[in-house]
Amino acid sequence: MISLIDIQKHFEDQEVLHHISATFEEGKTNLIIGRSGSGKTVLLRCIIGLLTPDNGQVLYDGRDIHRLSKHDGTLLRQEMGMLFQGAALFDSMNVLENVMFPLDMFSSKTHRERLARARFCLDRVGLTDAENKMPSELSGGMQKRVAIARAIALEPRYLFCDEPNSGLDPISSRIIDRLISDITHEYGITTIVNTHDMASVRGIGEQVLFIHDGYAEWTGSNATLYTSENPHLREFLESDQ
Amino acid sequence: MLRRLLHSIGSYLLLMRRTFARPQQMRIFRQQYLHELYSLGYNSLFIVILMSFFIGALLCVQIKLNVWSPWMPRFTIGYAMREVILLEFASSIICIILAGKVGSNIASEIGTMRVTQQIDALDVMGVNSASYILLPKILAMVTAIPLLVTFSIASGFIGAYVVCWAGGFLSLADLTYGLQHDYVPWHLWSGYIKSLVFAFIIASVSGFFGYTVRGGSIEVGRAGTNSVVVSSVLILFFDLMLTNLLMG
Ligand SMILES: Nc1ncnc2c1ncn2[C@@H]1O[C@H](COP(=O)(O)OP(=O)(O)O)[C@@H](O)[C@H]1O
Ligand SMILES: [Mg+2]
Numbered sequence: 001m002i003s004l005i006d007i008q009k010h011f012e013d014q015e016v017l018h019h020i021s022a023t024f025e026e027g028k029t030n031l032i033i034g035r036s037g038s039g040k041t042v043l044l045r046c047i048i049g050l051l052t053p054d055n056g057q058v059l060y061d062g063r064d065i066h067r068l069s070k071h072d073g074t075l076l077r078q079e080m081g082m083l084f085q086g087a088a089l090f091d092s093m094n095v096l097e098n099v100m101f102p103l104d105m106f107s108s109k110t111h112r113e114r115l116a117r118a119r120f121c122l123d124r125v126g127l128t129d130a131e132n133k134m135p136s137e138l139s140g141g142m143q144k145r146v147a148i149a150r151a152i153a154l155e156p157r158y159l160f161c162d163e164p165n166s167g168l169d170p171i172s173s174r175i176i177d178r179l180i181s182d183i184t185h186e187y188g189i190t191t192i193v194n195t196h197d198m199a200s201v202r203g204i205g206e207q208v209l210f211i212h213d214g215y216a217e218w219t220g221s222n223a224t225l226y227t228s229e230n231p232h233l234r235e236f237l238e239s240d241q
Numbered sequence: 242m243l244r245r246l247l248h249s250i251g252s253y254l255l256l257m258r259r260t261f262a263r264p265q266q267m268r269i270f271r272q273q274y275l276h277e278l279y280s281l282g283y284n285s286l287f288i289v290i291l292m293s294f295f296i297g298a299l300l301c302v303q304i305k306l307n308v309w310s311p312w313m314p315r316f317t318i319g320y321a322m323r324e325v326i327l328l329e330f331a332s333s334i335i336c337i338i339l340a341g342k343v344g345s346n347i348a349s350e351i352g353t354m355r356v357t358q359q360i361d362a363l364d365v366m367g368v369n370s371a372s373y374i375l376l377p378k379i380l381a382m383v384t385a386i387p388l389l390v391t392f393s394i395a396s397g398f399i400g401a402y403v404v405c406w407a408g409g410f411l412s413l414a415d416l417t418y419g420l421q422h423d424y425v426p427w428h429l430w431s432g433y434i435k436s437l438v439f440a441f442i443i444a445s446v447s448g449f450f451g452y453t454v455r456g457g458s459i460e461v462g463r464a465g466t467n468s469v470v471v472s473s474v475l476i477l478f479f480d481l482m483l484t485n486l487l488m489g
Pocket of ligand 2: 041163
């Protein structure tokens with residue numbers, strides 16, 4: 001479980017996040033939804049520790065990522081997997097090396113075990129045949145799948161995805177959504193997904209946090225989403241019809 | 242302006258402090274170091290040899306045609322050429338050339354990693370991205386440079402011999418005598434010492450420009466250009482400092 005307590009963040013004279021508090025539950029696909037520019041990416045970057053919030057706490061099962069010692073911080077990071085908007089594969093390495101990288105860096109297992117784990121992850125995302133390709137030779141959807149394989153290589157407890165469907169066709173988008181959702185349930189991971197794609201919200205959303213202009217305006221389960229009275233959320237949902 | 246300069250120097254120093262950390266995984270570090278030694282050092286060898294060859298030849302021709310007068314002994318041509326090569330050319334000028342070749346390469350490579358979020362990906366995993374990316378490059382440059390300087394000196398002298406032999410305006414014996422005349426080993430060593438500092442400047446400054454890119458491909462291109470300009474100026478500045486310090 002990940003809890004946010006009163007997160008604030010500003011850039012220069014622009015307040016981007018206003019007092020955001022929320023909890024994201026274990027074994028569920030938690031969505032952060034909102035229009036472009038509402039602050040989803042900034043919030044996610046605060047959660048994973050790439051940005052430091054001005055105020056507030058981000059608790060990973062009680063551990064505040066912004067106040068851990070360097071050593072504990074590195075340990076916590078090995079429990080986290082992240083799927084970036086542009087996949088962010090290392091372009092000097094081939095597919096297999098990308099997936100091997102976190103294992104080579106942090107795992108104490110033997111080379112043979114690491115290789116088996118990397119192949120297992122590639123198989124899990126359906127890319128066994130692509131292991132010798134370079135990232136530039138892959139389609140956008142395949143890059144995202146490799147990035148998922150890399151993110152789950154160290155068997156994370158927390159998985160984060162920023163706009164996993166951006167730039168993908170609808171079919172690839174559903175494949176990525178399914179993978180994220182299945183992996184979350186299989187391994188009981190706490191998953192947070194940023195999206196403005198309503199198809200994803202309907203497809204894999206379980207718990208939803210709606211952000212508007214940096215304010216957390218609504219939170220609840222997917223089933224109650226359409227019963228909400230919040231005008232901004234209604235506008236967001238209606239724009240999809 | 243001054244505040245921005247101080248801010249940049251401060252962030253540069255902070256970045257260097259993060260860079261000089263013990264590598265988290267020695268095996269990966271060694272691989273990367275060897276890779277950079279090849280791509281930064283070995284791949285620069287050809288341009289260094291080629292340029293030094295022509296500069297050595299040109300120096301000889303210019304000194305003979307435009308500096309030398311009949312009342313000077315003939316060996317002064319070789320002597321002057323040797324001093325120019327040892328004192329300035331093989332260290333400072335070669336490093337400025339390398340700032341253009343290697344520096345822009347480092348800055349745009351790392352800048353691209355930044356804007357495509359590869360550096361973020363490293364940070365999220367708990368990898369010290371500064372050390373992981375920069376340390377192998379800096380160490381590779383610093384260890385490769387003495388070799389490059391050696392090749393530069395040798396090929397400069399060869400250039401001089403070839404032009405004297407082919408042009409026939411100075412006997413090889415006179416050239417050899419000049420090259421050996423009044424040799425001060427310290428001039429050679431000070432060139433090596435300076436080149437170590439310059440190599441560090443090239444790799445770390447262009448690494449800094451790449452690492453701190455924000456934006457997209459335009460900013461990556463700008464970082465490449467800026468890193469060349471700034472590291473070249475810094476090389477000249479430190480050249481002046483070090484020359485005073487080492488020779489004064
Ligand atoms: N590094 C930054 N510096 C200044 N402003 C930023 C920065 N990152 C994001 N912002 C601003 O924060 C706001 C929210 O951005 P973002 O979180 O990327 O939105 P979303 O991901 O929901 O589309 C935007 O107005 C953006 O201009
Ligand atoms: Mg975003």
